[in-house]
Amino acid sequence: MKKDFTREHLLYLRKEKLRKLAVHLTQAAVLIVALGFWELSAQLGWSDSFITSSPSRVWKTLVELIAGGTLWRHMWTSTWETLAGFAIGTALGYAVAVILWWNGFLKEVFEPYVVVLNSLPKIALGPVIIILVGADKASIITMAVLISVVITTITILNGFVETDKEKILLLRSMGANRFQIFTKLVAPANVPTLMATLKINVGMAWIGSIMGEYLASKEGLGYLLVYGKQVFRLDLVMTCTVVLCALAGLMYALVALIEKTVSRRY
Amino acid sequence: MKVLELKDVSKVFYTKTQETQAVSHLSFDVNEGEFVSIIGPSGCGKTTVLSLICKLIKPTCGSVELSGNSHVGYMLQRDQLFEWRTIEKNVYLGLEIQRRLTPENKQYADGLLKKYGLWEFRKHRPSELSGGMRQRAALIRTLATDPDLLLLDEPFSALDFQTRLDVCDDVYSIIKSEKKTALLVTHDISEAISLSDRIVVLTARPATVLAIHEPKLNDLASPLKRRESPEFSKQFELLHRYLHGEKK
Numbered sequence: 001m002k003k004d005f006t007r008e009h010l011l012y013l014r015k016e017k018l019r020k021l022a023v024h025l026t027q028a029a030v031l032i033v034a035l036g037f038w039e040l041s042a043q044l045g046w047s048d049s050f051i052t053s054s055p056s057r058v059w060k061t062l063v064e065l066i067a068g069g070t071l072w073r074h075m076w077t078s079t080w081e082t083l084a085g086f087a088i089g090t091a092l093g094y095a096v097a098v099i100l101w102w103n104g105f106l107k108e109v110f111e112p113y114v115v116v117l118n119s120l121p122k123i124a125l126g127p128v129i130i131i132l133v134g135a136d137k138a139s140i141i142t143m144a145v146l147i148s149v150v151i152t153t154i155t156i157l158n159g160f161v162e163t164d165k166e167k168i169l170l171l172r173s174m175g176a177n178r179f180q181i182f183t184k185l186v187a188p189a190n191v192p193t194l195m196a197t198l199k200i201n202v203g204m205a206w207i208g209s210i211m212g213e214y215l216a217s218k219e220g221l222g223y224l225l226v227y228g229k230q231v232f233r234l235d236l237v238m239t240c241t242v243v244l245c246a247l248a249g250l251m252y253a254l255v256a257l258i259e260k261t262v263s264r265r266y
Numbered sequence: 267m268k269v270l271e272l273k274d275v276s277k278v279f280y281t282k283t284q285e286t287q288a289v290s291h292l293s294f295d296v297n298e299g300e301f302v303s304i305i306g307p308s309g310c311g312k313t314t315v316l317s318l319i320c321k322l323i324k325p326t327c328g329s330v331e332l333s334g335n336s337h338v339g340y341m342l343q344r345d346q347l348f349e350w351r352t353i354e355k356n357v358y359l360g361l362e363i364q365r366r367l368t369p370e371n372k373q374y375a376d377g378l379l380k381k382y383g384l385w386e387f388r389k390h391r392p393s394e395l396s397g398g399m400r401q402r403a404a405l406i407r408t409l410a411t412d413p414d415l416l417l418l419d420e421p422f423s424a425l426d427f428q429t430r431l432d433v434c435d436d437v438y439s440i441i442k443s444e445k446k447t448a449l450l451v452t453h454d455i456s457e458a459i460s461l462s463d464r465i466v467v468l469t470a471r472p473a474t475v476l477a478i479h480e481p482k483l484n485d486l487a488s489p490l491k492r493r494e495s496p497e498f499s500k501q502f503e504l505l506h507r508y509l510h511g512e513k514k
Contacts (some may be wrong), residue, residue, distance in 0.1 A: 166342055173320045173340035174363040174411065184363065188350045266350045 053238040061239040071243070077220040078209055079247060081137060085144020086205035090198065092145065093152025100153070101160040101186070102178065118154055122146045122208070126215045135216035143215070144208030148201045155200065159193030160186055191266040195259040202252045210244070221247075268333060269415050269447045270296040270319065275328035276472075277314055288314045290472035291328070296415065296449055301441070303450040303458035306468030306476075307509055312451040315473065316340070316417050319449070332415065337364075339413030343420045345404035347392035353403050354379065354388035360411035375410040382406060382440060397425055398433045405437055409444060416441065416448040422457065431490060434461065438489050455505045459498060460489035467508050477508055 005013070035055045041047045042054030049057065065071035100107040125146060133139040163186050171181050213222025221240050228236030277289040288311040296302045304312055317323045318330050320338055332338070339360070347356045357375050361367040379385045384403055392400055401421065408416060421437065422430045438461055441448050452458055458465050465479040481501055483492045492498060 164346070166344065167346050167348070169322070170340060170342060170346050171363060172322055173338070173417075174360045175337070176363045180363055184359070185348070188348070191350070 051234055053235045057235045058239050058242055061235045062242070065239065074219055074221050074224050075243060075247065077137075078213065078222065078244075081140045081209040081212070081220065082144060082205045082251070084141045085148060085208050086201055088141070089145040089148030089205060089208075090152055090201050093149040093197075094156055094194070096149070096153045097156035097160060098182070100157055102182070107157075114150060114153060118150045123211055126211070129212075130216050139216055140209055140212030140220070143212035144205045147208035147211075148204035151200060151204060152197050155197045156190065156193055159190040163189050188266065192263060195255075195262060198255045199252065199259070202248065202255055206244070206248050206251075267298045268295050268331075269298050269300075270333070270449065271331045272315075272319075273329050273331070275318060275325045275330060277311075277318060277323070278326045287472035289318070289325075290474045292468075292474050293328075294466050294475055294478065296447060298447055299445060300463050301438075301448045301450070301461055302464045302466060303452060303462040304466045304468060305452055305455060305458045305505065305509070306473060307470045308453050310468050310470050311473040312453075312468065313419060315468075316419055316449075316451055319415075319417060334414070337411065337413055338415045338417055339408035339411055340417045341404055341408045341419065341421045344424045345392070345400040347400055347403060347407075349392055352389050352391060353384060353395070356392065356403060357388075357407045357410050359407060364411060366411070371410075371412075374412065375406070378406045378409055378444075398429050398436065401425065401433050402436060402440070405440060409440070409446070414447065416446050418448060418450040420452050420454075421450075423452075423454070431493075434489050455502055455509070456493060456498070457489075459483070459501050459505065460492040465505065467505065479505060479508075 038052075039055045042049035042052065042057075062071070100110060122143065126143065129139045129142050129146075133142050167185055167189070168181060171185055176184065209220070210222040210225070213220040214226055217223040221244055225237055225240045228234065228240060272295070273293055275289055275292045276287070279286045279288055292315065294302075304315060306312055314323070318325055319332075320340055321330070347353070348359070351359070354376075357379060358367055358372065361371050361375065376385070376388075379388055382402060384399065384406065387395060387399070387403075392403070395403065404421075418437075422434050425433055434457065450458070450461060459481050460483075462481060465481065467476045467479060468474065469476045479501070481492075481497075483495060483497060
């Protein structure tokens with residue numbers, strides 16, 4: 001779509017572009033300065049690089065890990081666990097929200113339980129999970145599910161309940177049943193709520209899978225973190241953290257992309 | 267022929283601390299092709315009356331009778347168009363709900379869109395339309411199910427004054443050219459006079475009929491013309507006195 005812009009409009013667009021560029025440049029500068037300071041403090045001995053590591057040591061460890069082929073395995077394990085926890089947690093939380101929205105009686109009955117479960121630090125259930133599910137991947141995924149499922153139910157149910165009453169009245173006057181009210185109104189009206197929940201759950205699922213790996217695991221980034229701590233290789237700990245940042249950021253960006261595509265319609 | 271008849275209808279609502287009689291022994295009717303308005307002091311239970319007619323709530327006693335298989339179309343204060351649907355899909359909504367989205371009914375709905383100038387906007391989103399056009403789309407959505415009785419719940423009150431007069435004229439002419447029967451609920455006396463064949467004046471809660479007034483301005487074609495007639499201000503005073511006297 002090519003349009004003839006006025007001179008003032010072009011000026012405005014250029015100004016906006018420059019502003020965007022300035023933001024990105026500053027963002028890059030912040031990162032570079034932070035990394036530079038970190039490296040410098042290690043080189044000049046302001047801090048003990050054995051404890052705080054340094055960008056160059058992280059880089060070296062990263063290269064070693066990649067060359068050894070172990071990094072991919074650990075990354076893949078954690079990512080897979082997180083994705084499984086994310087998908088199951090979101091789907092299950094959504095399903096529970098639908099049931100509680102559908103049946104006002106059940107909603108009233110289970111509201112206090114949901115509130116208590118939400119406040120409960122899910123890590124407290126770790127030992128129980130390991131005994132019930134077993135000390136393997138299943139218990140890690142269970143942890144990720146547990147952490148994301150309750151908040152999903154609460155957020156989605158809130159969205160459902162706050163659906164415009166007047167719109168429900170309109171559908172009822174047309175003779176809609178509860179199923180139709182859900183499919184024609186409540187579900188589409190809450191697509192933005194679902195998208196917001198997905199964003200929250202990226203973080204929740206990562207917390208769950210890494211925590212689960214702390215408790216019981218043979219591989220994964222959480223395992224590597226604990227291992228690094230035990231053998232006092234802080235370079236390894238820092239490297240894992242950086243890799244985790246990258247993975248979580250990537251997953252968030254993917255969800256944000258989905259949201260952008262979907263929210264154009266809602 | 268009577269399209270709607272309310273016989274001695276009462277409705278009581280209960281809450282934990284009190285019971286509220288919203289409607290008490292209310293009787294009136296609406297004939298085919300008529301435009302009837304209900305006015306009353308605010309909070310007098312006008313919307314309850316519409317919910318009763320829609321069968322969304324049951325009367326505590328008395329009966330609400332709709333002729334034949336007559337189904338009603340409800341038009342609300344705000345247009346309530348669904349942003350995730352195109353104008354066309356919004357118009358089909360009632361037919362979808364009632365599982366009557368047949369080619370014939372679709373054609374009828376498309377015909378309405380064409381006739382009332384929304385055809386070229388059929389693929390647009392509601393937010394791309396002006397307030398007046400949105401309200402027209404909402405009316406066409408209501409008409410698409412071919413209701414025997416239109417219920418209008420203050421459909422102009424969310425619009426600014428200038429738009430309101432235009433949309434009012436617009437809605438009136440569409441209803442008349444489709445030969446529909448309409449029941450309007452409003453607190454705006456001039457709106458009621460300029461639109462209606464008959465006006466049912468309700469008392470404060472519990473609502474019952476205080477008076478039935480006939481403006482007799484039918485020889486004037488449009489609501490705007492009626493507003494200009496000298497009869498108009500006299501009737502306004504009369505109805506205002508009804509409502510005002512009621513408050514004392």
